[in-house]
Structure formats: structure tokens, C-alpha cells
Amino acid sequence: MADAREWSALQAVIRKAVAEGRLGRPAFARAFVRGITPPDAREALESLTALANGWFGAEGKVVRRLGEEASGHLLALLRWPGGESALLCVGPGSPGSRRLDLTLLGSHGAVYYHTPEDLGGLSA
Amino acid sequence: MSRYGVLLVGGNRTHQENYGRAFAADPRCRLVGVADEPDLPPYRDSLNRMLAAELDIPFFADLDEALARHDVQIVSMVADVERRGRVAARCAEAGMHLYLDKPLAGSVADARAIADAVKRGGVRSQMFSTVTTPWARAARGAVLEGRVGRLLGVHADMLIAKGRPGTGPAIRARTERGEPNQYTFVEAKRELFDMGIYPVALIHWLTGRRATRVSAVTGNYFFAEHARLDLDDLGAMTLELEGGLVASASGGRIGWTSHPRGGVSRVILVGSEGTLDFGDTEPHLELYADEPDFRMPRIHPWDPMGMWASTQQEAGVPPKRRWLPLQEANGIAQDIGAFLDAIDRGVESELPAAECVHHIEILMAAYRSATSGAPVEVP
Numbered sequence: 001m002a003d004a005r006e007w008s009a010l011q012a013v014i015r016k017a018v019a020e021g022r023l024g025r026p027a028f029a030r031a032f033v034r035g036i037t038p039p040d041a042r043e044a045l046e047s048l049t050a051l052a053n054g055w056f057g058a059e060g061k062v063v064r065r066l067g068e069e070a071s072g073h074l075l076a077l078l079r080w081p082g083g084e085s086a087l088l089c090v091g092p093g094s095p096g097s098r099r100l101d102l103t104l105l106g107s108h109g110a111v112y113y114h115t116p117e118d119l120g121g122l123s124a
Numbered sequence: 125m126s127r128y129g130v131l132l133v134g135g136n137r138t139h140q141e142n143y144g145r146a147f148a149a150d151p152r153c154r155l156v157g158v159a160d161e162p163d164l165p166p167y168r169d170s171l172n173r174m175l176a177a178e179l180d181i182p183f184f185a186d187l188d189e190a191l192a193r194h195d196v197q198i199v200s201m202v203a204d205v206e207r208r209g210r211v212a213a214r215c216a217e218a219g220m221h222l223y224l225d226k227p228l229a230g231s232v233a234d235a236r237a238i239a240d241a242v243k244r245g246g247v248r249s250q251m252f253s254t255v256t257t258p259w260a261r262a263a264r265g266a267v268l269e270g271r272v273g274r275l276l277g278v279h280a281d282m283l284i285a286k287g288r289p290g291t292g293p294a295i296r297a298r299t300e301r302g303e304p305n306q307y308t309f310v311e312a313k314r315e316l317f318d319m320g321i322y323p324v325a326l327i328h329w330l331t332g333r334r335a336t337r338v339s340a341v342t343g344n345y346f347f348a349e350h351a352r353l354d355l356d357d358l359g360a361m362t363l364e365l366e367g368g369l370v371a372s373a374s375g376g377r378i379g380w381t382s383h384p385r386g387g388v389s390r391v392i393l394v395g396s397e398g399t400l401d402f403g404d405t406e407p408h409l410e411l412y413a414d415e416p417d418f419r420m421p422r423i424h425p426w427d428p429m430g431m432w433a434s435t436q437q438e439a440g441v442p443p444k445r446r447w448l449p450l451q452e453a454n455g456i457a458q459d460i461g462a463f464l465d466a467i468d469r470g471v472e473s474e475l476p477a478a479e480c481v482h483h484i485e486i487l488m489a490a491y492r493s494a495t496s497g498a499p500v501e502v503p
Contacts, residue, residue: 027295027345028358030281030374032392034399064339064362064499066370073276073394075372077339077362083297085341087360087372089279091394101401103283103388105358107346108290110382 006100006115007047011054014104014111018055023106026055029086030103035093038072044090045074055104056084126154128464129195131220132179133160133187133211134202135172137432139225139252143200144179146456147223152464153198157182159190160203161211168204187211191218198223198467205307209234212477213241222249223463227321227487228480230307232503235484239477250463250473251480253325254282254389254404257453263391263402264330272395278330278371279394280323283358285387286430288423289379291348298342298356300495303488311349311428313377316342316359316494317487320375324483326391327363327371329475334482335371337364339499340490346379349428361490364499377429380420385447404455409448418444 017023029052036044053059060078067074072092079085093099099115130147134140135158147153158176160168162185169185176183184190191199191214202225203211209229216222222242228251229235242249254260267275304314328334342356350357358376365371378387390403419442427435466473485502493500 024290025295027343028360028374028376030360032279034394063341063497066362066364068276068368068370071276071396073370075277075279075362075370077341077360077372079297079341083295083343083345085297085343085360087279087362087374089277089372089392089394091277091392091399092396093398101392103281105283105345105378105382107292107295108379108382110378112383 007051010113011051014055017111018106023104023109023111025107026104027084027107028105029055029088031086032089032091032101034091034099035097036072036090038070038092041069041072041074041090045076045088048088048090049076049078052078052086052088056080056082058082060086126152128153128197128467129156130154130198130200131156131190131196132158132175132200133215135175136434137171137427138202140175140200140202141433142456143202143223143252143460144175146460147200148179149457150460150464155179155181156193156196157184157190159184159187161187161207187214191215191220197221201225205230209237212238216241216245216247216249219245219247221247221467222477223460224249224251224477226252227317228477228484230305231303232481232484232488235481239481242477248467248473249477250466251475251477252456252459253475254322254455255326255329255474256459256462257404257455258451259402259404260326260391263393266393266400267330272393272400273397275331275369275393275395277369277394278327278391280326280391281374281388282319282322283374283376283378283388284319285378285380285383285385287347287377287379287428288420289346289382292344292346292351293348296344298344298494300342300491302495303491309353309355310426312347312353312355313429313431314355315357315376316340316490319377320359320361320373320487320490321483322389323373323375324486325475325480327373328479328482330391331365331369333365333367333369335363335365335486335502337499337501338362338486338489338493340493342494346377347429359490359494363486380430381418385444404453405447405449407450410446411448412446415445416442418442
């Protein structure tokens with residue numbers, strides 16, 4: 001994916017913050033990726049789910065999955081065995097304009113992230 | 125010259141602390157007094173009397189006596205959630221316009237009783253919400269103008285940054301026990317109900333479509349108080365709306381130090397032509413200076429979650445000053461102003477009781493879904 005570097009960097013920073021105990025235990029994620037073309041919607045939602053699985057340390061169970069793949073808009077409500085939960089969404093947009101909007105709530109802290117501009121701004 | 129006499133039902137340690145002062149500040153209004161049902165528990169009676177004393181207005185121990193006065197046209201109604209159906213219906217039947225605290229009531233039957241009484245009384249009603257804020261109005265304008273093309277989804281959140289987080293015994297998903305029937309506690313509230321009402325009301329107002337099916341989860345993530353009382357401190361849901369539209373909502377209390385300002389209050393519109401987001405702090409500047417950062421305030425024993433203005437003041441909760449929104453809003457004053465405008469013009473308000481019944485239907489369906497783990501049809 002075009003945004004793999006950003007997501008990898010994001011995951012690393014969040015892992016470090018969690019390891020340092022700054023959030024407490026991750027509990028709830030609200031994430032939205034915009035700028036998804038319909039053929040990429042399912043993969044983008046799966047990538048978001050994989051990110052959340054990393055934060056919560058297990059495989060999440062889909063409680064409800066909705067949306068219209070043909071339009072590039074999907075959302076999922078998930079719950080993890082440890083009690084964590086997430087609302088993950090992907091939405092349509094023009095190719096090359098992907099942006100991530102993330103709220104990750106821990107038991108005593110939170111991480112917020114908004115892609116400041118089109119992805120690809122990170123150096124290799 | 126003020127046109128409307130306003131009777132306040134409910135007192136300190138309720139949102140009446142804010143509503144009452146906002147009515148008093150509007151030149152169209154004068155406060156007539158504080159009233160409530162007789163034979164209330166002593167703590168509630170004394171808190172009602174306390175607000176009357178602070179505002180220097182009479183206290184009426186008998187609600188019916190106050191409703192019989194000829195100088196009352198509006199009731200600002202903040203009775204305990206469990207009593208709202210009965211009290212609000214009585215006020216509407218007495219011919220009073222109703223400004224209603226959120227959520228409308230603690231059961232669908234009570235919510236319908238209020239809406240029916242409003243209709244019978246031929247009065248105006250409005251529930252407090254975010255729909256009259258500039259950002260919500262901008263979102264509605266975008267929907268009406270088709271700025272995102274065909275609307276595909278709406279995603280809204282209300283995560284309030286109050287309370288001391290990290291005190292809960294463990295992260296755990298809740299197994300709910302059906303629709304709740306008790307809401308009033310000193311230490312905490314059911315947050316999917318109390319905060320989830322904002323995104324639910326906003327989604328319904330923005331789309332004009334009813335929810336047909338809801339799936340929800342609730343959790344105990346942050347607070348010992350919620351865990352001890354077996355109340356959710358956060359909930360999340362998906363909504364399937366008429367016409368194939370989908371939506372999602374989260375509502376919760378996340379802790380004083382888990383957000384640089386008051387919390388997350390926003391909506392994202394997803395359409396065939398793109399995505400737009402709107403929120404109460406966007407856009408904002410960030411200001412850093414040699415001045416104190418926000419620190420965890422002293423926890424008030426009668427309000428550990430920071431629910432009320434009076435107890436926050438007593439606890440010395442410091443302001444959060446780093447973010448400076450370009451458009452600073454006074455949500456309560458604007459909402460009450462919009463209600464008074466509707467009465468002035470003789471038109472329906474933007475969020476009348478009849479519309480708010482559906483919010484309770486959605487929230488109750490959400491608690492049933494969080495109980496069963498399965499989607500629940502909304503009646």
C-alpha cells in the first residue's frame with residue numbers, strides 16, 4: 001500500500017508510547033481512512049484492523065460490518081477478547097489523497113493522529 | 125422588557141446550573157423560581173433550594189403550585205432522568221413550553237409520554253444538544269448542498285475529557301443486562317446513554333432518517349467509579365438507517381488528561397464525492413507559553429467525574445488554554461437562543477420532544493445489543 005511507511009512508523013511510535021506506559025492499556029480505537037478507491041476499500045479496512053490487532057494484542061472479532069464496497073465506504077465495529085473495542089471506517093476519495101484520522105484511548109491516556117497532508121510525505 | 129417567565133425544575137449538581145444562568149442572561153427571559161416535585165430525597169431538595177438561593181429567586185416546594193402561576197411561560201426541565209417522563213409531561217400539560225435536558229428520558233415509554241403531552245399541550249419543546257452549534261449547522265449545510273455527493277455514511281463522536289482516568293480495576297468489555305432503569309448516581313453516569321445521546325441526536329438530525337438496526341458494545345475502560353457501580357464509561361455503535369445509509373457513533377467519558385481541551389465532539393460526512401469533517405474545536409490554533417499546563421484537578425467527593433459547574437469550581441479545576449478554536453462557541457446560550465427564537469416565531473424547534481423519542485429508541489436498542497452481542501431492530 002502507498003501508505004505502508006506511514007502506518008509502520010505510526011505503529012512503532014504508538015508501540016513505544018504504550019511500552020512506556022504513557023497510555024495505560026489500550027482500550028478503544030476510532031480510526032478513519034479517507035481517500036480510498038473502491039477496489040482498495042476491503043484491503044484498507046483489513047489494514048486498519050491489523051493495526052488495531054497490534055494495539056490490543058489479539059485478533060478482534062467483528063461485531064458488525066457495514067457499508068458499500070462499491071462506493072469505497074466500509075465500517076466495522078470490533079471487540080477483542082480482552083474487552084477492547086474499535087470503530088474502524090474507510091471512505092472514498094481521489095487516488096493519492098489517503099489520510100488517516102486516529103483516536104486511540106488507553107486506560108489513562110490517549111493518542112490522536114491526523115495525517116497532515118497527502119501521504120507520501122515521509123522520507124524513505 | 126422580558127417576554128418569558130422561566131421556571132427551573134431541578135437545581136445544583138444538574139445541568140440546570142448552566143441552563144438557568146443562560147436563560148437569565150437572555151434579555152427575553154426572567155427567572156420566576158426553582159420548583160420540583162414535593163417529597164424528594166433531602167439531598168435533591170437541598171440542592172434545588174441551593175440553586176434558588178444562588179440565583180436569588182423563589183423556591184417552590186410544590187411543582188403544581190408553581191405551574192399554576194400566570195407569570196410562567198417556559199419550564200427548563202432537568203428533573204432526575206427517572207422522573208423526567210412524569211414531570212415533563214405535567215409541565216407540558218400545564219401549557220408550558222419545555223426546554224429539556226438530554227437525554228429526553230430513561231425509557232421509550234417516558235419519552236413518548238413527554239412527546240404526547242407536548243402535543244396535547246400545544247407547546248414548543250427542545251432538547252439540549254449540539255445541533256445548534258455552528259459546526260453542526262455547517263455539517264447540515266454540507267449535506268443539504270450535496271457537498272460530499274450522495275451521502276453514504278455519517279460518523280459522530282462525543283468523548284468528554286473529564287474524570288480521573290486509569291483508576292478502573294481492569295479493561296473489560298461489559299455484559300449489559302438489557303435496557304437500564306437507573307440513571308442517577310452521585311459518582312458516575314451511564315456514558316453511552318449520557319454522552320452517546322449527542323452523536324445519536326446529531327446523526328438523526330443531519331440525515332432526517334430513522335435507524336432500523338443497531339449494534340453496540342460498551343466497556344469499563346477508565347474509571348473505578350463506573351466499574352464499582354456497574355456502569356459503562358464508553359460505548360460504540362453502528363447504525364443502519366432508512367434508505368441504506370449507515371452511521372457510527374461513540375460516546376464516553378475519557379478522563380481530564382486524555383485530551384488537550386474538552387474532548388472529541390465531531391462528525392464526519394462520507395459521500396460519493398468525498399469526505400468532510402466538522403467539530404467543535406476545528407480549526408484551532410495551538411498556543412504555548414510560559415504558563416502552567418493543565419494538571420489533574422483535585423477530585424471532588426460529590427462529583428468525581430466533573431459533571432457539574434459548581435463542583436468543578438469548588439475543586440478548582442484549571443482551564444485548558446493550549447487550543448484556541450477560531451470560532452469559540454457557547455453551546456448552551458446558542459441552544460437556548462435557538463429555542464427562544466422558535467417560540468418567538470411560532471415554529472417548531474430544531475429538536476422537539478417528538479424527534480427525541482427516536483433517540484431513546486436507538487439508545488435502548490444499543491443497550492439490548494450490548495447485552496446480546498447481536499444487532500437489534502429499532503422499533
